Structures are given as C-alpha cells and as structure tokens.
Amino acid sequence: MVRSRGSTSEWGSRRRSFSVRSPPSARGTLRDVLIREIPTVLSSGLYAIPALAGALVVVGADELGVAEVPAAITGALTCFVIRMPGVHFDIDAPGPPGSPRTVDA
Numbered sequence: 889m890v891r892s893r894g895s896t897s898e899w900g901s902r903r904r905s906f907s908v909r910s911p912p913s914a915r916g917t918l919r920d921v922l923i924r925e926i927p928t929v930l931s932s933g934l935y936a937i938p939a940l941a942g943a944l945v946v947v948g949a950d951e952l953g954v955a956e957v958p959a960a961i962t963g964a965l966t967c968f969v970i971r972m973p974g975v976h977f978d979i980d981a982p983g984p985p986g987s988p989r990t991v992d993a
Contacts, residue, residue: 934981935971938966942964945959
C-alpha cells in the first residue's frame, strides 16, 4: 500500500513523501532483480540457506507430528547454528558456476 505523508521542512514549506510498506530485504531484492543482478540475500553471506534449512526442519517435524512450539524452536536453532559460523568465518553462499567471486583481504 502506498501512503503519502506530508512533512514540514524547517522553512515551513509543505512537501509530500511516498513510502511503500515492505521489508528492507524485499526492496533490496526487487532492486537487484530490476537491475538484473543476483539478489544480495541469495549471493552474500548465509541468509537463504539457513532459513531454508530451518523451514525444512519445521515442515519435517510437522509431518512427523511434533508439536508446533518444539518444531519452531528446533527450526530456529537449526537456522542459528548454520548462520552463526557463516557470520564468524565470513562464509558466503555458493554462486553459480563460472561466476566471479570477490575475495576481501
């Protein structure tokens, strides 16, 4: 939903600003797709892989009849356990074959 909000600057003039209510990661992903780049969420750091693994754990636990709260906690812990070594050791998600990888020294 697009909303317009008026704000008054220090000189008293009225201007309109528009904001789209969406999470920052969605805006960044949309920007990357529009400029024909691989979305940052999918290419740098471990973001999507831990989230997918945690979601698979929750779905698997649900299929096995595990209660919702333990399944959710286990899924969150799975995501955390995969994500934290990625942050600590600066591990990136794998890219497509032949894609250039930048190495920060």
